[in-house]
Amino acid sequence: MSDAKRPVGVALVGMGTVGTEVLRYMETNGDELAARIGAPLELRGIAVRDTSKDRGVDSSLLTDDPVSLTLREDVDVVVEVMGGIDIAKPLLIGALNAGKAVVTANKALLAEYTDELAEAADSTESDLYFEAAVAGAIPVLGPLRRSMAGDQVERVVGIVNGTTNFILSEMDSTGAAYSETLAEASRLGYAEADPTADVEGYDAAAKAAILASIAFHSRVTAKDVYREGISAITPAQFESARHMECTIKLLALCEKVRRSDGTEAVSARVYPALIPLGHPLASVDGAYNAVVVEAEAAGRLMFYGQGAGGAPTASAVLGDLVAAARNKVMGGRAPGESTYRALPVATIDDVVTRYHVSMSVHDRAGVLSQVAAEFSNHGVSIAQVRQTESEQGAELVVLTHRAAERDLAATVSALSEMDSVREIVSVIRLEGEDQ
Amino acid sequence: MSDAKRPVGVALVGMGTVGTEVLRYMETNGDELAARIGAPLELRGIAVRDTSKDRGVDSSLLTDDPVSLTLREDVDVVVEVMGGIDIAKPLLIGALNAGKAVVTANKALLAEYTDELAEAADSTESDLYFEAAVAGAIPVLGPLRRSMAGDQVERVVGIVNGTTNFILSEMDSTGAAYSETLAEASRLGYAEADPTADVEGYDAAAKAAILASIAFHSRVTAKDVYREGISAITPAQFESARHMECTIKLLALCEKVRRSDGTEAVSARVYPALIPLGHPLASVDGAYNAVVVEAEAAGRLMFYGQGAGGAPTASAVLGDLVAAARNKVMGGRAPGESTYRALPVATIDDVVTRYHVSMSVHDRAGVLSQVAAEFSNHGVSIAQVRQTESEQGAELVVLTHRAAERDLAATVSALSEMDSVREIVSVIRLEGEDQ
Numbered sequence: 035m036s037d038a039k040r041p042v043g044v045a046l047v048g049m050g051t052v053g054t055e056v057l058r059y060m061e062t063n064g065d066e067l068a069a070r071i072g073a074p075l076e077l078r079g080i081a082v083r084d085t086s087k088d089r090g091v092d093s094s095l096l097t098d099d100p101v102s103l104t105l106r107e108d109v110d111v112v113v114e115v116m117g118g119i120d121i122a123k124p125l126l127i128g129a130l131n132a133g134k135a136v137v138t139a140n141k142a143l144l145a146e147y148t149d150e151l152a153e154a155a156d157s158t159e160s161d162l163y164f165e166a167a168v169a170g171a172i173p174v175l176g177p178l179r180r181s182m183a184g185d186q187v188e189r190v191v192g193i194v195n196g197t198t199n200f201i202l203s204e205m206d207s208t209g210a211a212y213s214e215t216l217a218e219a220s221r222l223g224y225a226e227a228d229p230t231a232d233v234e235g236y237d238a239a240a241k242a243a244i245l246a247s248i249a250f251h252s253r254v255t256a257k258d259v260y261r262e263g264i265s266a267i268t269p270a271q272f273e274s275a276r277h278m279e280c281t282i283k284l285l286a287l288c289e290k291v292r293r294s295d296g297t298e299a300v301s302a303r304v305y306p307a308l309i310p311l312g313h314p315l316a317s318v319d320g321a322y323n324a325v326v327v328e329a330e331a332a333g334r335l336m337f338y339g340q341g342a343g344g345a346p347t348a349s350a351v352l353g354d355l356v357a358a359a360r361n362k363v364m365g366g367r368a369p370g371e372s373t374y375r376a377l378p379v380a381t382i383d384d385v386v387t388r389y390h391v392s393m394s395v396h397d398r399a400g401v402l403s404q405v406a407a408e409f410s411n412h413g414v415s416i417a418q419v420r421q422t423e424s425e426q427g428a429e430l431v432v433l434t435h436r437a438a439e440r441d442l443a444a445t446v447s448a449l450s451e452m453d454s455v456r457e458i459v460s461v462i463r464l465e466g467e468d469q
Numbered sequence: 470m471s472d473a474k475r476p477v478g479v480a481l482v483g484m485g486t487v488g489t490e491v492l493r494y495m496e497t498n499g500d501e502l503a504a505r506i507g508a509p510l511e512l513r514g515i516a517v518r519d520t521s522k523d524r525g526v527d528s529s530l531l532t533d534d535p536v537s538l539t540l541r542e543d544v545d546v547v548v549e550v551m552g553g554i555d556i557a558k559p560l561l562i563g564a565l566n567a568g569k570a571v572v573t574a575n576k577a578l579l580a581e582y583t584d585e586l587a588e589a590a591d592s593t594e595s596d597l598y599f600e601a602a603v604a605g606a607i608p609v610l611g612p613l614r615r616s617m618a619g620d621q622v623e624r625v626v627g628i629v630n631g632t633t634n635f636i637l638s639e640m641d642s643t644g645a646a647y648s649e650t651l652a653e654a655s656r657l658g659y660a661e662a663d664p665t666a667d668v669e670g671y672d673a674a675a676k677a678a679i680l681a682s683i684a685f686h687s688r689v690t691a692k693d694v695y696r697e698g699i700s701a702i703t704p705a706q707f708e709s710a711r712h713m714e715c716t717i718k719l720l721a722l723c724e725k726v727r728r729s730d731g732t733e734a735v736s737a738r739v740y741p742a743l744i745p746l747g748h749p750l751a752s753v754d755g756a757y758n759a760v761v762v763e764a765e766a767a768g769r770l771m772f773y774g775q776g777a778g779g780a781p782t783a784s785a786v787l788g789d790l791v792a793a794a795r796n797k798v799m800g801g802r803a804p805g806e807s808t809y810r811a812l813p814v815a816t817i818d819d820v821v822t823r824y825h826v827s828m829s830v831h832d833r834a835g836v837l838s839q840v841a842a843e844f845s846n847h848g849v850s851i852a853q854v855r856q857t858e859s860e861q862g863a864e865l866v867v868l869t870h871r872a873a874e875r876d877l878a879a880t881v882s883a884l885s886e887m888d889s890v891r892e893i894v895s896v897i898r899l900e901g902e903d904q
Contacts, residue, residue, distance in 0.1 A: 059766060063621060069686070069809040070618050165616060171767035173608075173616030180615070181600060181608030183505050183795075184787020186498060251504070314773065317752070331494060331784035332606035332774065338749065339770035349766035352619020360618075366801010374504040 041076040042359040043108040045134075047100050047125065048116030049082050049089055052139060052166070055348035056113060056355075057091065070356050072363040079103045081116070104129045110362045113355055114138040115166075115347075123147055130154035130162065135358035139166035139351055145240035145256035148247065152371035161361055161368045163354035168241045169194050169323045171346030172339040173353070178248050178327065179369050186330040187249040189289040191466065194241040196321035196342045197232035198264050198284040200224045202306070203319040206281050209269050224321060234263035235304040238286045245325070246288035246302040252377040254288075254302050260382040262305035271460055274392060274431060277420070278464075280308040281316050285465055291380045294438070299380035308390055309466035316466075383440040388417070388464040390433050391442075393449060394456040397428040401454045405430060408452065412445040413437070427456065433464070476511040477794040478543040480569075482535050482560065483551030484517050484524055487574060487601070490783035491548060491790075492526065505791050507798040514538045516551070539564045545797045548790055549573040550601075550782075558582055565589035565597065570793035574601035574786055580675035580691035583682065587806035596796055596803045598789035603676045604629050604758045606781030607774040608788070613683050613762065614804050620764040622684040624724040626901065627760035628753050629676040631777045632667035633699050633719040635659045637741070638754040641716050644704050659756060669698035670739040673721045680760070681723035681737040687812040689723075689737050695817040697740035706895055709827060709866060712855070713899075715743040716751050720900055726815045729873070734815035743825055744901035751901075818875040823852070823899040825868050826877075828884060829891040832863040836889045840865055843887065847880040848872070862891065868899070 044060070046053055060067065060075055068074040080091065081100035089096070097103050104112045104125060112129045114122055114136065122143050126136050131154050138144070144151070144167050155162040165175045169192065178187065193199050197219060204215045216233065219225035231237045239259040246254040264284050275282050284306045291301045309316050314336045318324040323341025328334050340346040361367055395401045402421065409416050409432065418433040434442065442461075450458050479495070481488055495502065495510055503509040515526065516535035524531070532538050539547045539560060547564045549557055549571065557578050561571050566589050573579070579586070579602050590597040600610045604627065613622065628634050632654060639650045651668065654660035666672045674694040681689040699719050710717050719741050726736045744751050749771045753759040758776025763769050775781040796802055830836045837856065844851050844867065853868040869877065877896075884890050 055766065059619065063619075066621070066686075066810075067619060070804070070807060171764075172770060173612040176616045177608040177612060180792055181611045181785070181788045183791035184494065184498075184502060184789075185784040186501070251501075329606075329784060331490065331780040331787070333781055335607060335772070335774035337770070337772060340768045345766040346768055349620040349764060350616070352766070353616045354619075356618035357615055360804065361801060364802055366796060367799055369505070369795065372505060375501075 039073055041074045042071060042362050043078045043106070043110045044075050044355070045078050045081070045104045045106065045109045045112045047081045047104065047112065047114045049080055050115065051344035052115040052347045052351065055344040056115065056351050059348060059352055067356060071359045073359070075359060078106055078109050100125055101128065104134060105132055109134060111135045111137060111355060111358045113351060114140055115351060117142070119143050119146070126151060127154045130160050131157060133158040133160055135161040135362065137163045137351055137354040137358055139164065139347060141167040141240045141244060145243040148371060149253060156370060159367055161358045162370070163358055163368060165354050166347050166350035168244050169325055169337070170339070170341040170343065171349045172323055172325065172337050172341065173350070174245070174325045174337050175248055177337065182327065182329055182332065183369070185332050187327060188330060189328040190245050190249045190325060191315065192241070192245065192286045192323070192325035193283055193315055193318050194286045194323055194325065194341060195232055195238045195284060196323060197225050197229065198238070199318065199323070200321050201233070202264060202267065202282055202284060205267065205269065206272050209272070211269060212265060212267055233265050235261045235284065238284060238304040242286035242288055242302045242304055245286065246300050247373070249288055250290060250300045250377055251372045251375040252300050253373045254300055254379055258302060258379040260303035264306045267306050268460070271462060274390065275308050278308065278433070279311050280464070281311060282306050282462070283309055283315060287465065290377070291384050291386070293380055293384045298377060299384065300377045301380040301385050303382060303385065305463060307463045307465040313466040383438070385439045386436050388434055388436055388467065389442050390431070390462045390464055391446065392429060392431040392459045394426060394459055395428050395430050396454045396456060397423070398454060401428070402430065404452060404454055405432070405449065408448050409434070409445050412441045412448065414441050414445050429459070476509045477506060477797050478513045478541070478545045479510050479790065480513050480516070480539045480541065480544045480547045482516045482539065482547060482549045484515055485550065486779035487550040487782045487786065490779040491550065491786050494783060494787055502791060506794045508794070510794060513541055513544050535560050536563065539569060540567050544569060546570045546572060546790060546793045548786060549575055550786060552577070554578050554581070561586060562589045565595050566592060568593040568595055570596040570797060572598045572786055572789040572793055574599065574782060576602040576675045576679060580678040583806060584688060591805060594802055596793045597805070598793055598803060600789050601782050601785035603679050604760055604772070605774070605776040605778065606784045607758055607760065607772050607776065609680070609760045609772050610683055612772065613680070617762065617764055617767065618804070620766045622762060622764045624722070624763040625680050625684045625760060626750065627676070627680065627721045627758065628718055628750055629721045629758050629760065629776060630667055630673045630719060631756035631758060632660050632664065633673070634753065634758070635756050636668070637699060637702065637717055637719060640702065640704065641707050644707070646704060647700060647702055668700050670696045670719065673719060673739040677721035677723055677737045677739050680721065681735050682808070684723055685725060685735045685812055686807045686810040687735050688808045689735055689814055693737060693814040695738035695740070699741045702741050703895070706897060709825065710743050713743065713868070714746050715899070716746060717741050717897070718744055718750060720744070722900065725812070726819050726821070728815055728819045733812060734819065735812045736815040736820055738817060738820065740898060742898045742900040748901040818873065820874045821871050823869055823871055823902065824877050825866070825897045825899055826881065827864060827866040827894045829861060829894055830863050830865050831889045831891060832858070833889060836863070837865065839887060839889055840867070840884065843883050844869070844880050847876045847883065849876050849880050864894070
């Protein structure tokens, strides 16, 4: 620790809400951070698109040349909070190849290119930290990688997107339709002008890929993640959820599955699902995030907190920055990406779960038995059936026992061709029961 | 990483429920642990009191001489799950002085002697890990020390004792008295033969000391922690809790407080308190633990899971073992104890919170105004008063706004001397509102 006083040089790339908060904390808490690191942090520069814009910082720190900034001799740690892939990817790979530690919140980049980033990090034994990429302020990746390092993670189930959780919580409490609720979310600033990435589950899928990779020491990328969004969720589905003492949440699920051929694989998927009101995730409302980790020895753990926002995300970035800077001062390296298990990725067909199928049927004798027969023909066992009469005719609601997606899908397509079935109104999965 | 294949030697001290589980996982998951560490773990021996007892392990591994075992040349990491202070303290200090990494679950030892352990660890730059000492499987110390390293923790509030949480949950749901419920807890194995350490809050106080020390980078020991147990909690208190839409939990609270002289200090305290049903801790029932961390940037986080038991505790021990072993292989050192802030410890008098005071009074005119006057004389402002008639006479229930303990205490002693006040029936604090 002779050189414990040598300052640690930091390059900040991007100065949006998160970057601004990171900067603010570096300034206001500089002494504390120095005490925790063993040396002071020194900001070498801030890369932004437009250096002419006044950002309330010493303008001599601003540059529109992130590459030169991050490769400076006196830069030890690169903090990337700019987002996007085209510029960030080569930038961070270059920084890692140059032996800089990298702290990033860039989930889109990580969900696709962690392999290339990790390879660059390994080539110089540099640190690559990205706690802020998943669930904002909530420490999830650190605990998975470090605290659970002696355990076997079996399943990770999370509410990792605040926009969709806000919308679904609202729909549940107000009974309003999806479109109105989305409009309200936009008014309140919970949804972006183009909400596609959130409401169609792309954001959650990127996070699921990152979580699955770390939880199972295997590589899962965003395109490996099965994905359904929430735009088709209806007030009627919330009503039947209530009948079953459930609510509906957009879940990111990562679990080890046994495929039909007996081999082990990783399943990563994002979809809206029924969960029992007694499940810890059921009461996670509004813009909050939560991640449940189930492990062989630890049992069920839950991590809960704010999943987005400038300050919460900055908290995660700063935690990583302190760790990376500390390693520069004290030596050592954070656990790198480990994919030694290299489990294959399961398709949605391999998933086994429970299903809630509601269909409108012609109100004639024997319909129920015909429908029931179709389920059993495909080896899907029925747990409950509810038959209701309405002006539109009869409706059948079937809740299955655990069944394979492939069998359920075959059942549903067969049902949709039956004369006595007017329409398959909705198919939604039930999760969190056996968890 | 040239020597990445050199095995890491482990000495296990103690083979109770936790030690047995640790051993089982080391055996069944050996290859996975090796992949995560970068080298295999090798068990050098197990120190137990009675080596003659059959424990289903190769008896040549057993020894009743923990000192010689832990100081063996080929031991890199010492895992202590024996408990107690007299033997463990010199043993672990000796091991750290000899450059061994230490992983311990010994909260009693840590709550009193972390300074001496940390000094020994620093003298040889060895690792000292103790995640398992607080909240079993729940990663709390790691996240506080690493993930929150860039943030400012303002408050830590936890349910960290499963026995008392089971008893209080039961009293709340059944309306039964404390003594009956304790008896049931013993029958079910949730309470020990001598439950004092749990029900009187000593166990929680040790954990509060450890949490406060890490959260505020200061030294807090068990004797610094203000402590009240749950043995005086009555069904009547749960009833008035329900009136206020609250429940009663035994809380471990650690927070920064501003003392009357304006200086900053750390308050660490354990007592049963009312918390609103909407607070995340209110729904933590049975033997579960949960810790809420409030930080400047992150906001409110909650960590939830199993706080005790062989396997859950082993999960935390193993996570630390992997980290310590990894540092032996890869170099580097975990963040050590840091007490640079060296904040003084506040007394209970410095604490500011809300109070629920119920007293039986003589049913005569003007009682309420006299009682109210006594509160205001001491600068304690009243939020609500409820007056009820019962066969024992009139009862007054007062809920205060936030007030200093010293003022509330003065108020209560003054009230107890008023002619019109028969008896102060109960004083219980209200927490978790502004959190």
